[in-house]
Amino acid sequence: MPENETNADENVIFVGNKPPMSYVLAVVTQFNGGSDEVTIKARGRAISRAVDTAEITRNRFIKDAKVKSINIGTETITNEEGKTSNVSSIEITLTTKK
Amino acid sequence: MPENETNADENVIFVGNKPPMSYVLAVVTQFNGGSDEVTIKARGRAISRAVDTAEITRNRFIKDAKVKSINIGTETITNEEGKTSNVSSIEITLTTKK
Numbered sequence: 001m002p003e004n005e006t007n008a009d010e011n012v013i014f015v016g017n018k019p020p021m022s023y024v025l026a027v028v029t030q031f032n033g034g035s036d037e038v039t040i041k042a043r044g045r046a047i048s049r050a051v052d053t054a055e056i057t058r059n060r061f062i063k064d065a066k067v068k069s070i071n072i073g074t075e076t077i078t079n080e081e082g083k084t085s086n087v088s089s090i091e092i093t094l095t096t097k098k
Numbered sequence: 099m100p101e102n103e104t105n106a107d108e109n110v111i112f113v114g115n116k117p118p119m120s121y122v123l124a125v126v127t128q129f130n131g132g133s134d135e136v137t138i139k140a141r142g143r144a145i146s147r148a149v150d151t152a153e154i155t156r157n158r159f160i161k162d163a164k165v166k167s168i169n170i171g172t173e174t175i176t177n178e179e180g181k182t183s184n185v186s187s188i189e190i191t192l193t194t195k196k
Contacts (some may be wrong), residue, residue, distance in 0.1 A: 018123045044146065045143070045146050046146075047145055047146040047149050048142060048143050048144075048145040048146050048186065051145050051170050051186040051187075051188060052186045054170060054173045055170060055184075055186045059172060059184075067169075067170065070168040070169075070170065071168075072149050072152060072165065072168065072190070073153070074157055086153075087150075087155075088146065088149040088150045088153045090149060090175060092170070097115070
């Protein structure tokens with residue numbers, strides 16, 4: 001699964017292990033490119049970084065952005081040996097719609 | 099600030115650096131003690147663990163618990179030298195109300 005990928009088509013930013021500002025830049029770029037909604041997704045330990053990304057974007061860069069929705073869930077991951085494990089996930093959607 | 103404290107009076111569980119199951123146990127104990135709503139709070143890197151706590155509680159122990167609300171924010175912390183820094187926070191409220 002791609003963890004550091006940004007998907008421009010669907011306005012989804014996947015947060016991985018890079019510094020938060022990398023993802024903030026990606027989110028800000030989406031908004032400045034004309035999107036009025038961006039979804040930030042993360043799994044496992046990157047969840048904290050997804051929250052940082054949303055907060056830094058709102059507080060410092062896109063001040064009219066609001067949190068539209070936050071969803072949490074559990075995903076099942078299968079490793080190379082066929083063993084499965086559960087990992088938590090989060091989806092934070094920011095919007096500039098009034 | 100108390101990070102590992104559980105506050106029985108307000109049904110708030112503060113998630114810190116212990117293993118997630120410590121906090122799951124605290125949440126389950128709250129529900130089994132008659133509470134119909136429990137709020138899980140965390141800051142910084144413990145945010146991922148707060149999501150784990152909510153998900154494990156819902157999926158394995160309190161199956162009729164639903165996510166009532168999730169809020170994220172930013173708190174300013176002052177260290178011993180008087181320097182301030184910002185840290186992200188999360189509040190997840192689980193409810194068994196129908």
